[in-house]
Amino acid sequence: MPVFEEIENLTDIPRKLRASEAALLRQKLIGEAPESVLEVCQDISQLTLYLAAILDDRGGGSLTTFHSVKQNTRATTAIRELGLQERIASIPSGRSYTWAMQRLLSAQPPLSFDVCVLNGHKTWDASGFGIVLADLLLRPGGLMVFLDTQWSMSTSPYFRERPHLTQKFDADELASKPVALAIERILPRLNYDVSEVPEVPSMSFARKK
Structure with missing residues (x-):
């Protein structure tokens, strides 16, 4: 059984992707045949497993991701159980994965990824800034993948x-879809072609020109 299919049977790990989303992600990444993938996130998750499994099943490529101090121990254990540890380089996210991305931008020689999968915080601030940082780390012709666009x-x-957390936000921001808004407002100005799959409206893809 491919490692990708084994992840579906891990019922003790919180689901991040629906079956339709996981299938579309696999289809897209197999078509890309990436050698280097960056997952923009605060901590490892079911998505991390899927990304590493896609690379492992096709027999090549590495995944760079981030983990928090209180990392998901079950997901970490699953990485070892599935034999995916050689595919993954995990970096401490610390206070914020955006600062950890700054460290990637400072690396010598400069890093350049074939695919960036954005799975971080979804507010306007985090979505917009995450796109800008990911763009700086994505090679020309590379692909950005977005989840939770709705x-x-x-x-x-x-x-x-936790209604107390929303008191500082204006009504229009509360009602907005920040990930979709960041894609619409920012990516065309960074010279990306955006595409969607109507059957899976929660995901979007953007090709860097």
């Missing part, structure tokens, strides 16, 4: 349970 604070269970 997310908004107004419909987020997390923020609904």
Whole structure:
């Protein structure tokens, strides 16, 4: 059984992707045949496993990701159980993965990734800044992958349970879809071609020219 399919059976890891999203991600990345993938995130997750499994199943490539101090121990264990540790280079995210990305930008020789998968915080600030930093790390012709493009604070269970966190936001920002808005407002100005798959509206893809 391909490692990718084994991840579906790991019921003790919180799901990040629906089956349709995982299938589309696999299809896109196999078509890209990337040698280097960057996952922009605060911590490893089910998505990390999927990305590493796609690379492992095709027999090549490496994944750079981030982990928090209180990292997901079950996901970390699953990486070892599935034999994916050789595919993954995990960097401490610290206070914020955006600062960890600054360290990647400072690396010598300069780093350049074939694919960047944005799976970080979804507010406007985080989405917009994450795109700009990812663009600096993505090679010309590379692909950006976006998840949760339909997310908004107004419909987020997390923020609904913590209404005090939303008091500083204007009503239009609460109702907005920040990831989709960042894609629409920023990527064309950075010279990207954006594409979507109607059957999976929660994902978007952007090709760097």
